[in-house]
Each structure stands twice: as C-alpha cells, then as structure tokens.
Amino acid sequence: MNFPIPPALILILGALAVPFMKGRMKNLYVIALPLLALLCVYRLPEGNLIQFEFLRGFGDVNFLRVDKLSKAFGYIFTINAVAAFIYAFHLKDNTQHVSALIYIGSALGAVFAGDVITLYIYWEIMAVASTMLILARKSTRSYGAGYRYVLMHILGGLFLLAGIVMSVSQTGSIAFDAFTERNLGNSLILLGFLVNAAAPPFSAWLSDAYPESTVTGAIILSAYTTKTAVYTLIRGFPGWEILIGVGCVMTIYGIIYALLENDMRRILAYSIINQVGFMVCAVGIGTNIALNGAVAHAFCHIIYKSLLWMSAGAVLYRVGKSKCTDLGGLYKSMPWSLAFGCIGALAISAVPLTSGFTSKTLIIQGAAEAHWQWAWLVLETASAGVFLHAGIKFPYFVFFAKDKGLRPKEAPLAMLIGMGILAFFCLFFGVYYKPLHDILPFPVDYEFHPFTFEHVTTQMQLLLFSALTFFVFLPMLKRTDTIVLDTDWFFRRGSSAFVWIADKSLNGINRLVHGLVLGRWVPGLVHFFRQGPARLMVAAMTPLWKARGLEGEALDDTRRAFFEKTQLGAFPVGVTAFLAVALMAVLFLL
Amino acid sequence: MNADEPTPPENDGDQEKDWIYRDSTKRLLWAVLGTACFLSFFAELFMKRHAHFEVDQSLGFYALLGFGMCTIMIFVAKGLSYVLKKSPDFYERPGDGDAVAQDVEKPESEEGKP
Numbered sequence: 001m002n003f004p005i006p007p008a009l010i011l012i013l014g015a016l017a018v019p020f021m022k023g024r025m026k027n028l029y030v031i032a033l034p035l036l037a038l039l040c041v042y043r044l045p046e047g048n049l050i051q052f053e054f055l056r057g058f059g060d061v062n063f064l065r066v067d068k069l070s071k072a073f074g075y076i077f078t079i080n081a082v083a084a085f086i087y088a089f090h091l092k093d094n095t096q097h098v099s100a101l102i103y104i105g106s107a108l109g110a111v112f113a114g115d116v117i118t119l120y121i122y123w124e125i126m127a128v129a130s131t132m133l134i135l136a137r138k139s140t141r142s143y144g145a146g147y148r149y150v151l152m153h154i155l156g157g158l159f160l161l162a163g164i165v166m167s168v169s170q171t172g173s174i175a176f177d178a179f180t181e182r183n184l185g186n187s188l189i190l191l192g193f194l195v196n197a198a199a200p201p202f203s204a205w206l207s208d209a210y211p212e213s214t215v216t217g218a219i220i221l222s223a224y225t226t227k228t229a230v231y232t233l234i235r236g237f238p239g240w241e242i243l244i245g246v247g248c249v250m251t252i253y254g255i256i257y258a259l260l261e262n263d264m265r266r267i268l269a270y271s272i273i274n275q276v277g278f279m280v281c282a283v284g285i286g287t288n289i290a291l292n293g294a295v296a297h298a299f300c301h302i303i304y305k306s307l308l309w310m311s312a313g314a315v316l317y318r319v320g321k322s323k324c325t326d327l328g329g330l331y332k333s334m335p336w337s338l339a340f341g342c343i344g345a346l347a348i349s350a351v352p353l354t355s356g357f358t359s360k361t362l363i364i365q366g367a368a369e370a371h372w373q374w375a376w377l378v379l380e381t382a383s384a385g386v387f388l389h390a391g392i393k394f395p396y397f398v399f400f401a402k403d404k405g406l407r408p409k410e411a412p413l414a415m416l417i418g419m420g421i422l423a424f425f426c427l428f429f430g431v432y433y434k435p436l437h438d439i440l441p442f443p444v445d446y447e448f449h450p451f452t453f454e455h456v457t458t459q460m461q462l463l464l465f466s467a468l469t470f471f472v473f474l475p476m477l478k479r480t481d482t483i484v485l486d487t488d489w490f491f492r493r494g495s496s497a498f499v500w501i502a503d504k505s506l507n508g509i510n511r512l513v514h515g516l517v518l519g520r521w522v523p524g525l526v527h528f529f530r531q532g533p534a535r536l537m538v539a540a541m542t543p544l545w546k547a548r549g550l551e552g553e554a555l556d557d558t559r560r561a562f563f564e565k566t567q568l569g570a571f572p573v574g575v576t577a578f579l580a581v582a583l584m585a586v587l588f589l590l
Numbered sequence: 591m592n593a594d595e596p597t598p599p600e601n602d603g604d605q606e607k608d609w610i611y612r613d614s615t616k617r618l619l620w621a622v623l624g625t626a627c628f629l630s631f632f633a634e635l636f637m638k639r640h641a642h643f644e645v646d647q648s649l650g651f652y653a654l655l656g657f658g659m660c661t662i663m664i665f666v667a668k669g670l671s672y673v674l675k676k677s678p679d680f681y682e683r684p685g686d687g688d689a690v691a692q693d694v695e696k697p698e699s700e701e702g703k704p
Binding site: 144252255256259260331332368369371373376377380381384385388400403453454457458459460461462463464465466467468469470471473476477480481482483484485492493 | 624626638639642653656657661664666668673674676680
C-alpha cells in the first residue's frame with residue numbers, strides 16, 4: 001500500500017456525492033462506502049501513518065494512528081454501518097444518508113486520531129451530524145429533543161476543549177495517550193468524554209433524544225457516540241478508579257429506568273447506558289484482561305444493540321407506535337423481527353452461546369481477578385438485571401403480553417437481511433470467539449475460555465432466577481402510559497423555573513428602577529428646571545413686596561402674576577434693562 | 591406464562607385462543623421455567639469452584655443473587671415510580687398540540703410493500 005487512506009475520509013467525502021444519486025443506486029452506494037472503509041481499515045498497517053507539523057513545539061498532528069485498539073473499533077464501526085445501511089434500503093431521505101455517513105466517518109476519524117486536536121475536531125463534527133439524524137424525524141418532539149441534545153454536547157465539547165487547552169499547555173504535547181496526572185485539565189477531558197459516554201447526571205440526552213430519532217437514525221446513533229467515548233476512555237484513562245464507581249452507577253441506573261419506562265425504544269436507550277456502564281467500569285479496573293473485556297464488550301454490544309434497535313425499528317416502521325401500552329401480540333404477524341429481536345435480547349443478557357457471554361465474562365473476570373469485590377458484585381447484579389429489563393421485558397411486552405389486535409405485515413426484506421447479518425454475528429462470536437479474541441489489543445499471558453462448566457452453570461443460574469423474578473412479579477411490572485422523569489427535568493422544568501425567577505427578580509428590579517428614574521426623578525428634574533428659577537425669583541422678591549406693605553390676598557396675587565411673567569420671560573423692557581445693569585454691577589464689583 | 595390475562599372478547603374457550611395465550615401453555619411454560627431453574631441449581635453440585643471471594647463460595651449463591659437483587663430492583667423501581675412517573679404530556683405546553691410524532695417514514699411504508 002503506497003499512500004494510506006484514512007477510512008474517515010472515505011465516508012465523509014463519499015457522503016457529499018449522495019444528493020446527486022437517485023433510487024436504488026443511492027442505497028447501493030451508501031452500502032458500498034462503509035464496505036470500502038472496512039476493507040481500508042483491514043489493510044491499514046500499524047503505525048502513525050499521516051503526521052504533519054501544526055503547532056511548533058507541541059508535537060505533530062497525528063491524523064491516522066493505527067494500532068490494534070483503533071483497528072478493533074474501526075472494524076466494528078464499519079461492519080455495523082454496512083448492516084445498518086442494508087437495513088435502511090427503503091430510505092430515500094438525503095438528510096439521513098448524508099448525516100449518517102458524516103457521523104460514522106467522524107467517529108472513525110476520532111478513533112484513528114493520534115492527537116487531541118484531531119480528536120476534538122472529529123468529536124464536534126460527530127455532535128453536529130448526529131443532531132441532524134434526530135431532527136430528521138421532523139416532529140415537534142424531535143426538534144425539542146435535538147435542541148437539548150446539541151446543547152448537552154456543546155457543554156461536553158467545552159469541557160473537553162478547556163481540558164485539552166489546560167493539559168496541552170501543561171505537558172507541552174498534543175499527543176493523545178494515557179493521561180496519568182490527576183489534575184484539573186485531565187479531569188475536564190475525562191468529564192468531556194463521560195458526557196458522551198452518557199454517565200449520569202449527563203445521561204439524559206441519550207434517553208431523551210435517541211428514541212425521538214428516525215427508525216434508521218436511532219440504529220446508527222445507538223452505536224457510535226457512546227462507543228467512541230468508551231474508546232477514548234480506554235485510550236486515555238485506563239485505571240482511573242473513579243470510573244469503576246461511575247460505571248457501576250451507570251449499570252444500575254440503566255436497569256432501574258428501563259424497568260420504569262413504557263416506550264420500547266426508551267427501554268433500549270436506557271439499556272445502552274447500562275451496557276456502557278460495564279465498559280466504563282472495566283476501564284476503571286484497568287488491567288489488561290478488563291481492558292480487553294471493554295473492547296470485546298463494545299464490539300459485541302454494538303452488534304446486539306443495533307440488532308435490538310432494528311427489531312424495535314421494524315415494529316415502529318410497520319405499526320407506527322413505540323409505547324409498550326400500545327403494543328403486544330405481534331409475534332404472529334412479525335415472527336422474523338421477533339426471532340432476530342430475541343437473539344439480540346439473549347446476546348445482551350449474556351446467555352451462553354451468544355456474543356454477550358464471551359465478552360461480559362472477560363469484564364467480570366477482570367473485576368474478580370483485580371479483587372474489586374463490590375464492583376464485581378454490582379456487575380453480577382447488573383448482569384441479572386439486564387435479563388430482566390432488556391432480555392425479557394422488551395420482547396415480552398412488544399411481541400407477547402396482551403394481544404392488542406395489531407396485524408401489521410412483516411418487516412421489509414432488506415430490514416430482515418440487515419437484522420439477519422447482525423443476528424448471525426451475535427451467534428457466531430458466541431460460539432466461535434477466537435476471531436474476536438484475536439483482535440483484542442492488550443496482551444494477556446493465558447488463554448481465556450469462557451465456556452467452562454462453572455461459568456456456564458453460574459451464569460445460567462443467575463439468568464434463570466432473574467427470569468423467575470420477572471414472571472413472579474409481573475403484576476408489579478405492568479405497563480402504564482407514562483413517561484419517567486430523568487435529569488433532563490432540571491433543564492426542561494428547571495429552565496421554566498429559571499425564566500420565572502429571572503422574570504420576578506430581574507424584571508422586578510427593572511420595574512422598580514423604571515418607576516424611580518422615569519416616574520419620579522426625571523419629572524422631578526424637569527419640574528425643577530422649568531419652575532426652579534421662577535420660584536427662586538419669587539422667593540427673592542417676596543421680602544421686597546412685604547416691605548412695601550402687601551399682605552394676604554394682594555401679596556398672593558402679586559406673587560402669582562410675577563411667577564407667570566418670570567416663566568414666560570415677559571418682563572417690561574425697563575425691568576429687563578435694570579436687571580441687566582444690576583447684574584453687570586455685581587460682576588464689576590466682583 | 592404470566593398473570594397478565596389476555597382476554598380477546600370473542601374468544602371465550604381456552605382452546606380457541608392462540609397457543610401462546612392458552613392457560614395450559616402458561617402452565618407448561620411455568621413448569622419449564624421451574625425445571626430449568628432446578629436443573630441449573632442441581633448442576634452446581636457437580637461444579638468445581640474457583641471462587642474469587644468468600645461470598646461466592648456458598649451453594650446457590652448465583653441463584654440467590656439473581657432472585658434477590660432482581661426483586662430489590664423491581665421494588666426500588668416500583669417505589670420510584672410514584673415520584674418519577676408522569677403523564678406523557680408532562681413536558682408539553684398548551685401550544686404544542688402537534689407534538690405527537692409526525693413520522694416521516696409513514697408515507698414510505700406504503701412504498702415498502704413487498
């Protein structure tokens with residue numbers, strides 16, 4: 001290979017040609033682009049392939065850093081994109097195609113970025129392109145959600161930028177490697193990454209916006225933003241213990257909210273937070289086996305989570321509804337969507353012989369070997385909870401539960417093919433995990449075998465008893481037509497409160513000042529300047545008139561007449577001349 | 591399989607319902623689940639343990655963890671639901687009458703006919 005082609009540019013530049021294509025040609029073209037990018041990722045040799053000087057003294061801009069870690073994410077990003085575009089073969093909307101390609105391309109760019117400047121630029125392109133995918137739904141709700149989404153990502157981007165500026169000025173290098181110093185700059189970078197990883201309390205953007213996106217948009221969104229964040233955490237912050245706590249909170253938080261939710265796509269959105277929690281926790285543990293687990297889990301997660309979104313998307317596409325209270329009994333009319341959805345549900349629950357089992361076992365093994373007992377306990381608990389909220393709840397309430405009399409057609413063939421490809425990978429990596437373990441970046445000194453009798457038995461015990469809990473307590477899980485308040489309440493309702501407080505306080509001050517200055521002081525001044533000199537002269541003349549013997553009404557009449565004359569300046573010439581002479585005399589004496 | 595009784599109005603007799611909704615099927619599935627739980631518990635007796643901590647050495651630890659923790663999570667969720675669950679139009683203001691998603695893909699579903 002003579003000149004290395006960045007896979008990001010294939011998608012981003014390729015996207016520009018989409019509006020000029022028509023019909024099937026366009027759909028085939030958008031499938032071909034990520035295939036080409038996949039081939040390109042495969043053929044890239046390891047090393048820093050495109051470097052040039054940008055800021056003298058701060059090191060080179062490293063446009064294309066290829067190693068096993070970036071390649072692993074490159075593979076899964078492109079594979080998932082191919083499946084998603086096959087699924088979206090019905091789609092004719094240019095906005096979605098172009099923004100999806102730019103979004104995926106910039107995610108690839110961020111993964112292959114070897115310096116923080118390149119990373120930051122791609123990071124921001126991702127935020128903008130992904131917002132377009134949400135707005136493409138063209139509903140009032142999606143506009144609101146998209147607006148909140150982009151505001152949250154601007155906030156995260158600013159954390160990141162501030163952190164980068166502080167970190168670069170301190171270390172004098174723009175290279176993006178593991179951050180070891182625990183200082184403010186690096187912590188801000190971590191915070192920026194965690195906003196994109198949807199760590200509470202910065203998680204509401206995900207569960208708020210993704211379910212408001214289009215059928216295709218949500219599938220594509222579910223894979224890239226959070227997993228790019230996981231990649232940057234693996235690269236930048238392995239072994240930062242705080243991530244163990246953050247990850248554990250995410251896993252449990254995702255489960256509780258998914259249990260409360262009614263919208264099937266919101267259930268899946270919360271289970272993304274739950275699954276990313278496993279990866280964040282693994283990064284915090286920071287041993288090679290745990291980091292490999294994070295990579296493997298990100299890889300498998302993208303596949304089964306896309307598959308679940310596809311299954312839910314097929315239902316939304318055919319039925320036009322996404323609330324569990326409106327759905328149910330679809331198993332007969334959409335058997336293939338059910339079957340693929342179930343494979344995804346089994347994989348996310350880490351049932352043996354599915355991909356989730358091989359990858360999650362690595363993380364839990366990592367936690368156990370590093371002797372993080374409480375983290376290990378939370379992860380095991382969360383594994384049980386995943387089966388509860390995603391593994392059973394999603395297929396049960398959508399495809400079984402109460403028959404709502406919905407008899408839609410099965411999803412279109414292209415959708416089924418897209419789902420079929422991902423379902424195949426879910427099972428393939430569950431049975432034959434060697435190719436997956438071969439691409440894992442961190443060296444471990446022993447062969448890992450997830451399929452020991454012990455692993456399988458304990459995992460099955462955990463899952464089966466969770467299933468038992470689900471059906472025992474089913475009446476308590478009955479769906480209600482409600483939404484669940486999340487941290488977005490603070491800025492959705494909080495903003496109204498802010499406006500109210502601002503109205504009452506600032507506008508109150510405004511009204512007060514207005515009343516005082518414009519209502520009193522200015523008229524007072526005007527009054528003073530209009531009548532002041534006349535009053536002064538009347539006051540000066542009064543003793544004179546009194547001396548002349550004027551009293552009572554006569555004095556008042558004289559004063560009023562003099563006041564009016566003074567205001568009008570209507571004095572007889574003689575008096576004016578006398579006053580002028582008097583003034584000059586005074587000046588002369590002075 | 592569950593206590594959620596599906597009762598399509600036209601179907602009174604158990605045999606007229608779809609297989610999945612019949613009471614007999616429910617009983618069968620309960621039996622399958624119970625047997626599977628028992629088998630997974632039984633298999634543990636023949637298992638060679640490599641426990642990492644003290645807690646996971648006891649018999650039936652994972653069964654207890656699965657059942658106990660899931661129960662706790664369900665009850666926590668139920669408790670939170672009284673505070674956090676709101677009507678679907680909670681965030682909508684009076685002017686947003688058209689807030690119900692106008693799905694762009696709906697018109698295309700007509701073209702998607704196989």
